[in-house]
Amino acid sequence: MAARSLTKFVFSKNSANLVKNACSAQNVRLFSAQANYEFIKVSKAGAKNNVGVITLNRPKALNALCNGLMTELSNALVEFEGDGSVGAIVITGSEKAFAAGADIKEMQNNTFAKNVSANFLEHWNKVARTYKPVIAAVNGYALGGGCELAMMCDIIYAGENAKFGQPEILIGTIPGAGGTQRLPRYVGKSKAMEIVLTGNQVNAQEAEKMGLAAKVFPADKLVDEAVKLGEKISANSQLIVKLAKESVNAAFETTLAQGLLFEKRLFHATFATKDRQEGMTAFVEKRPPNFTNE
Structure with missing residues (x-):
């Protein structure tokens, strides 16, 4: 063309x-x-x-x-x-x-x-x-x-x-x-x-x-x-990476107070995932994490 x-x-x-x-x-x-x-x-x-x-x-x-x-x-x-x-x-x-x-x-x-x-x-x-x-x-x-x-x-x-x-x-x-x-x-x-x-x-x-x-x-x-x-x-959890990206993008769309609340709720939500548990457990056990995107 x-x-x-x-x-x-x-x-x-x-x-x-x-x-x-x-x-x-x-x-x-x-x-x-x-x-x-x-x-x-x-x-x-x-x-x-x-x-x-x-x-x-x-x-x-x-x-x-x-x-x-x-x-x-x-x-x-x-x-x-x-x-x-x-x-x-x-x-x-x-x-x-x-x-x-x-x-x-x-x-x-x-x-x-x-x-x-x-x-x-x-x-x-x-x-x-x-x-x-x-x-x-x-x-x-x-x-x-x-x-x-x-x-x-x-x-x-x-x-x-x-x-x-x-x-x-x-x-x-x-x-x-x-x-x-x-x-x-x-x-x-x-x-x-x-x-x-x-x-x-x-x-x-x-x-x-x-x-x-x-x-x-x-x-x-x-x-x-x-x-x-x-x-x-x-190499990180795709699920958690997605949440992190959403949280950063929210900084350009909301007030600081709204953004901080959004971030905190997403942070809380990570505790419902297997990858958060695996990541913290791996850190305590001093080994690489094995993320499954769950």
């Missing part, structure tokens, strides 16, 4: 050639459903094959986020949610671009009425609604919808060459998939205003300093580091 993205406003036309797929680590095995996808690649990674990896794969469009890609991404997330062997999910792109933006050509002729009637971009929220932890491994450009996609994830790891931005203002519109809402929660009002109102990009080091990215790694090490993080998360 031919496409133009926000990237034509922010970097050279000669940047479409991508380097070797960053998700080609030796410990990655192809997921059984990969052949069903046109715009993404789906794999499993880690020593125990317990980390799902979704690689955005529209090289000629620098992974511009078309409707087909986002639909496939949602479907892949649903599959990984239903896979009991997977405890965490990594979303990545290429070393040149995580995702250079939304597909401008696809939306160029949309109208207000069409957007409202079709609830345009609504299905993009599946990433944020995924109950398993999702890690964004961002190399290269994460602009517009690409930056919004990264922010929908629970943790952002950035390659040293990563560039984040919301350049929608440069083409006469505003972010539509959370850019004006999630970015201030990451970096504060003043910095978010600067990024959104100017279209300026920030590099990986600045993104880490602002709190947008958790850590920065060499580009060729990024996906491996994200998978290692996924493995560490997957």
